[in-house]
Amino acid sequence: MKLFKPLIFLFIIIGLSSFQKEQDDFHPIEDIDSFIKKIDLYAAVTNTIKSNFTQEKHLTMLEEVLVSEGHFIFQKENNVLWEYKKPIDYAIIVFEGQFTIRDGNKVNAFDIQSNRMFREINNMIITSVSGNFLDNPDFKSTYFENNTFYLVKLSPLKQEVKNMLSTIEIYFNKNDISVSEVKFIEPGDDFTLIQFSETEFN
């Protein structure tokens, strides 16, 4: 999807998820170009986003749900703070091209490209916060809608990514094209659900 710019969805991860989405009755979007133009327009007028988030990790086999809470700041162009407050203090900071992890009182900065393991993790983080996978030829995108939401489903094409994820689902509020939640579904049906709330943006 060349129409999407890197980090475009980050501009629109702005919450407004106070109402429950209707999971049913999704059908393919007929006018995809119109949907993409809406996202481009929204991204163009957004410079800063601040939002709280709740993350649920669903482990099917263990019948466990791990809940994390945190805060998220995006500043145009590519500066990101993705900070967990509960259950542990942990933050990922991307600032002027440097990738930093704050783990409690410990701070580590590193070259993301020098290490394959961190590169994979970084890709997942970027996937989480920016949605720039839409600009990524490694994913196949399909588009759906119902009365309340647009739903973008991303299917990985590279085997390395397929091993980690089977699908990424992004739910956009139709009212303002803001992202309400993102769901990362893994092979084996474990999934991570991130819901955004109390969002502010300029």
Add this chain to the structure above:
Amino acid sequence: MIGFFLSINSCSYKHYKGFTKVIATEISLPVIFDPTFKKANYLTHLEVFGNQLSGITIIKKVEQTNTFHVVFLSQIGIKYFDLEIAMNEEAEGFRMNYIMESLNRDFIINALKADFELLFVKFNNDAQLQMYQHPQKEIKEIIISDGKNLASYIIDKKDVQSISLKKGSSDHASIIIKELNTIYPRKFEMNNKKARMKMIMNEIILE
């Protein structure tokens, strides 16, 4: 901790100096996770070949199958690995349900298998047990050998304090239990020398 000296050759094993062999008709396997254990969450730091990962590990006992299920996740929800160790005699034993591609190496999987089997005290049925006792203190050592591997569990009163594993003539892995409650260890450190892998686990209470 008492100064520790282990050496092994084809027919003998040297343990703590001064310890005497206990003659007993039946020696029980050491207990680290009590049978009543259900689940614990650990803040985890993993270091393997210079790479550092952190996150949360869930250890859960599945009663129906008598299986320990271990899942290590990053803070952002990325799963590093998901493994099971069945304790039943007839069960297959170790199963890696998932491991992240960049960790998917035989030496890492073998190290995880060895370390967690040591932690959960998983041995073959035909393993031989011996027990040695400190002459004055309530410290004993249980040695478990299955022919290829030799594990030493140091127990102070009732609590396992440290474990070491030898394969052949070389040190293979060790576990130091730093804090435990009556049911399971709350803080422990696993160090696999062969894989140059260290895993530090500190219990975290999640809501």
